[in-house]
Amino acid sequence: MKLKKIFILTMAILLSVLLSGCSSAALQTNSWSGLSADTEKAYLANGSFVYALYLSNGSQAWQYPAEKADAKESFFATPVLTEDGQLLIASAGANHSLVSLNPENGTSNWVFDDAEGTWIASPLAIGEYIYAPNTDGKIYVLDSNGNFLWAKAIGGALWAQPVSDGEIIYITSLDHHLYALDPGRKEVLWDVELTGAAPGSAALDTDGNLYIGSFGSVLSAIDTQSHKILWEAPLDGWVWDAPSLDGTTLYVGDLEGSFHSIDTADGSENWAPIKPNGPITGSPLITNDLIVIGTESGTAYAIDQDGSIVWQQAIGGRLYTAPAQSGELILFSPMETDSVLVALDFDGRQVWQFTPAK
Amino acid sequence: MWDTYIIIPMTNVLLWIYESTELIGFNFGIAIILFTILIRAITWPLTAQQLKGTQGMQELQKDKEWLSIQKKNKNDKEKLAQEQMRIYKERGINPFGSCLPTLIQFPVIIGLYQSIIRSLAATPLSLLNMSRSLYSFLDVSKVIPLNSKFLWMDLGRPESLEVFGFALPTLAVVVVITSYIQSKLMTPPSNPGDQSAAMGNMMSIYMPFLMGYFAMTFASGLALYFITSNLLGIAQYAMMGKANWSNLIPGRK
Numbered sequence: 001m002k003l004k005k006i007f008i009l010t011m012a013i014l015l016s017v018l019l020s021g022c023s024s025a026a027l028q029t030n031s032w033s034g035l036s037a038d039t040e041k042a043y044l045a046n047g048s049f050v051y052a053l054y055l056s057n058g059s060q061a062w063q064y065p066a067e068k069a070d071a072k073e074s075f076f077a078t079p080v081l082t083e084d085g086q087l088l089i090a091s092a093g094a095n096h097s098l099v100s101l102n103p104e105n106g107t108s109n110w111v112f113d114d115a116e117g118t119w120i121a122s123p124l125a126i127g128e129y130i131y132a133p134n135t136d137g138k139i140y141v142l143d144s145n146g147n148f149l150w151a152k153a154i155g156g157a158l159w160a161q162p163v164s165d166g167e168i169i170y171i172t173s174l175d176h177h178l179y180a181l182d183p184g185r186k187e188v189l190w191d192v193e194l195t196g197a198a199p200g201s202a203a204l205d206t207d208g209n210l211y212i213g214s215f216g217s218v219l220s221a222i223d224t225q226s227h228k229i230l231w232e233a234p235l236d237g238w239v240w241d242a243p244s245l246d247g248t249t250l251y252v253g254d255l256e257g258s259f260h261s262i263d264t265a266d267g268s269e270n271w272a273p274i275k276p277n278g279p280i281t282g283s284p285l286i287t288n289d290l291i292v293i294g295t296e297s298g299t300a301y302a303i304d305q306d307g308s309i310v311w312q313q314a315i316g317g318r319l320y321t322a323p324a325q326s327g328e329l330i331l332f333s334p335m336e337t338d339s340v341l342v343a344l345d346f347d348g349r350q351v352w353q354f355t356p357a358k
Numbered sequence: 359m360w361d362t363y364i365i366i367p368m369t370n371v372l373l374w375i376y377e378s379t380e381l382i383g384f385n386f387g388i389a390i391i392l393f394t395i396l397i398r399a400i401t402w403p404l405t406a407q408q409l410k411g412t413q414g415m416q417e418l419q420k421d422k423e424w425l426s427i428q429k430k431n432k433n434d435k436e437k438l439a440q441e442q443m444r445i446y447k448e449r450g451i452n453p454f455g456s457c458l459p460t461l462i463q464f465p466v467i468i469g470l471y472q473s474i475i476r477s478l479a480a481t482p483l484s485l486l487n488m489s490r491s492l493y494s495f496l497d498v499s500k501v502i503p504l505n506s507k508f509l510w511m512d513l514g515r516p517e518s519l520e521v522f523g524f525a526l527p528t529l530a531v532v533v534v535i536t537s538y539i540q541s542k543l544m545t546p547p548s549n550p551g552d553q554s555a556a557m558g559n560m561m562s563i564y565m566p567f568l569m570g571y572f573a574m575t576f577a578s579g580l581a582l583y584f585i586t587s588n589l590l591g592i593a594q595y596a597m598m599g600k601a602n603w604s605n606l607i608p609g610r611k
Contacts, residue, residue, distance in 0.1 A: 030481030076482070092481065120482060135480070157503060159482065174503045196499045199482065215499045238489060238499065240482075255489060281486070320486070 030092055031120065032281075032320035033333040033340060034078035041103065042324070042331055043087060044354075045075035046340050050089050051356065052106055055326050058343060058352035062106035064089070064099075073097065074118075078161070078322075082125040084144055090119030090132065098123065098132055100146055110146030122161040124169070129183070131169055133158030139171060139181065152186055154179050160201040160242070165208065168224070172198035172212055178222060190227045194220055200241040200283070203250065205264060213239025213252055219262060233267035235260060240281040241322055244291070249305070251291050253280025259293060261307060271307035282322030285330065288346050294319025294332055302348060311348040364465065366491045368473035371396070373498050376477070384501055386478070387508025390579050394586040397466060398594075404462055405591070409598065414451040421445075467572070467580065474579040478506045478514040508582070517578035529581040530574035536588035537566035542605040543595050 034045035041061055044051045048069035052061040065073070074093035081087055087103040096118055100109040117136030124131045129149070130142040135157040141149045156175025163170050168189065169181040174197040180189045195216025202210040208224040215238040221230040237256030244251045249270060250262040258273040259280060278297030285292040290302045290310060298317050302310045317334030324331045329343045329351060339353040375396075376389040398405075418424050424445060431438035446452070479485035485503070492498060506514045511529070518525035541562030573581035 031483050157480075197502050199485070215502055217499065240486075255486075 030074060031076035032318075032335045034076050034122065035321050035324045035331060035333045035341070036079045036081065037324050037326035037331060038081055038103070039326060042326065042341060042343075043079040043081075043089075043103070044333060044341050045077060045079050045089055046333070046356070047074055047076065049356070050075050050079060050101070050106075051341075051354070052103065053341060053354050055329055055343070058341070058354045060354070060356075063356075064101055064106045064108070066106065070095070077119055078122045080122050080125055080161075082130075082144065083127070086125075086144070088123050088125065088130065090122060092118040092120055094118075096134075098140075098142075098146075112140070112142055112146050112148065114148060115140055117157070120157075120159045124162045124164060126164055126166070131162055131164075131183070133160070133162060133171055135159070137173075137175075139169070141183065150186055152181060152188070154181070154188065155191075156197075159199045163202050163204045163210075165204060165224070170202050170204065170210055170224070172200065172202055174199060176214070176216075178202065178210065178212060180224065180227070192222050192227060192229060195232065196238070200239065203243050203245045205245055209264065211243050211245065211250055211264070213241070213243055213254075215239070217254065219243060219250065219252055219260075219267065221264065221267060231267035233260075233262050233269070236273065237279070241283040244284040244286050246286045246291075246305075251284040251286065253282075253284065253293055255279045255281070257295065259284075259301075259303065261305075274303060274307060274309065276301050276309075276312075281320045285323040285325055287325045287330065290346070292323050292325075292330055294321070294323055294334075296320065298334060298337075300330070300332055300344060300348065302346075313344060313348040313350070315342050315350075360469075364469040365472050365476065366493075368393075368469050369476050369488065369491045370493045370496060372473050372477050373492070373496055373501075373504075376504060377496070377498065377501055384505050385508060386504050386506055386513050386579070387511070387582060390474070390508075390513070390582050391586050393470075394583050395590065397470075398587065398590045401462060401466075405594065409595070411452045414449065418445070418449070418451065467583075470583055471576060471580050474513065474577055478504055478577075478579070480506075480514050506579075511578045511582075513579035513582065514577050516575060517573075517581060527574040529578055529585065530570045533573040533581050533584045533588070534566045534570035536585055536592070537569045538562065539606065540588045540591045540595075541565060543592060543603065 036043050042053045042055055050064045054061055072094040073091045075089050076092050077090040079087055079089050087101040089099050091097045095113055096115045097111050097113040098119055099111050115134045117134045120135055121133040128144045132140045134140060137155055138151045138153050140151045143149055154171055156173035158173055160172045169183055171179045176194050176197055177191045179191045182189050194214045195218050196214040198212050198214045200213055202212045204210055210222045210224060213219050217235050217237055219233040219235060223230050235254045236258040237254035239252055239254050248264045250264055253259045257275055257279045260273045261270040263270055276295045277299050278295035280293055280295055282294055292302050294300050296318050298315050298319055300313045300315050304310050315332055315334050317337030319332055319334055321333040328345060332342045333340055338355045341354040343351040345351055372389055372393055375392045376386055379385045379388050427441040431441060476488050479488040506512050511517045517529040519528045569584050573584055
């Protein structure tokens with residue numbers, strides 16, 4: 001009798017552990033880090049904690065939460081610095097919290113946690129308004145004190161930070177559409193169907209054209225005046241993040257590991273795609289006449305405008321996060337390594353790295 | 359290994375079935391139901407073997423030699439167990455036959471759970487992992503993200519239905535009931551001293567609650583699999599005339 005009970009108990013525990021293991025792993029690691037920087041500090045949303053690090057030497061200025069991690073919080077959206085000096089962070093955890101921090105010391109100003117879904121996208125702060133797209137398909141509009149003003153159902157899960165020309169908010173969605181929202185009228189003015197889900201933001205040029213990569217393996221150019229697709233440039237694989245715009249040239253990487261330079265006029269390739277050593281998810285960083293990218297294989301590349309690789313540096317881990325720049329430093333946040341932030345100089349030499357205390 | 363031979367094939371089959379539900383507006387719930395039917399069809403030989411074993415156990419209960427050893431060794435449990443094992447061996451009966459299909463479900467359950475979570479890909483990393491799992495013949499870019507809504511459920515999340523302000527785990531209750539019915543229908547009648555049959559009986563009580571716990575705790579897509587699988591099992595036994603309906607009534611053997 002005892003043996004039977006042990007057998008049944010063992011089977012139950014085994015299955016419970018296996019299933020629980022799957023779900024907890026999925027909850028704890030549901031994205032890669034979000035990275036931004038100002039002139040003094042880098043801000044890294046890295047799961048349970050958001051870290052602020054001094055750019056001068058990579059030492060930690062503060063972390064949020066200051067003490068113990070909250071199991072219901074999971075920060076991955078790129079932290080956003082607002083004009084009035086707030087640092088907005090968003091949680092993909094069960095709390096659904098959008099938090100305003102003081103970037104000086106990491107103390108909380110306010111928390112908004114009334115959204116139905118989690119936050120994967122970063123909010124867009126314009127003046128005194130905060131536009132926060134949520135995975136529940138709504139965009140939530142708050143004032144700069146965190147007070148809820150209104151929300152609008154857009155459609156599909158919203159994973160990307162919106163862009164704006166100052167009047168209209170442009171939102172990409174996983175439901176294969178781009179939406180133009182008029183915040184004054186609180187209405188979606190128009191939408192355009194894309195060739196696939198768009199998890200990344202659009203790039204907006206000064207002529208009012210939007211450029212969006214999607215899982216349809218194309219880069220689409222959309223005229224915001226006519227609401228029409230101007231051209232579609234075929235790529236080799238899914239595009240995860242926003243293309244980067246430099247004058248009349250777009251730079252974009254895809255999941256097949258191709259890096260493209262595309263003419264905004266007609267979508268033609270300026271040079272044959274480069275093949276670094278792995279898939280590219282993050283937006284390219286344009287800095288100091290270089291285009292800097294990271295690959296899933298953990299290598300940082302600097303490419304010049306003619307498509308030649310200037311340097312490459314093995315960082316380790318997986319570089320899914322878009323690199324960021326501040327001053328003379330290029331920042332990478334590798335995944336699946338102890339060091340969660342690595343700073344390089346413009347020649348690709350490592351300046352410092354940051355490993356959180358365990 | 360697990361990923362290559364279990365998760366990735368399961369994920370691709372699920373996605374392929376999902377793609378095929380275009381006519382009804384892409385429905386992941388229907389895809390899970392069709393997938394369960396497919397799993398049931400693949401595991402048909404196991405079920406048939408189990409039914410054969412169950413029938414053997416039923417016949418054994420009326421066998422003179424079997425009854426005789428029960429009587430003869432009623433005070434010596436060790437000896438009784440030895441004699442029972444001898445008869446099982448001689449007649450090619452697997453006393454654990456009734457547990458086997460349930461145990462076989464375990465890797466399927468784990469694989470399916472991981473495939474559902476991977477397919478629904480509610481987070482960037484899971485979506486990236488899912489994109490790595492796709493076979494080249496599948497072009498799912500047009501159907502991603504998958505529609506996780508089915509009836510009142512979000513198949514990627516645990517289910518509950520709000521009734522008078524209370525969140526009731528309705529699917530979990532249905533899972534417990536259907537699991538219990540299925541277990542009971544395939545449990546052979548037993549004598550008081552038959553340890554193997556007692557174990558089968560015990561499983562038929564514990565397993566439904568275990569399944570119910572999983573249905574309540576994990577993604578509701580898994581509960582949908584449990585219910586579909588149980589109903590198919592019940593229908594299969596009934597159609598084959600092997601269902602032991604008298605077992606459903608407490609006190610009757």
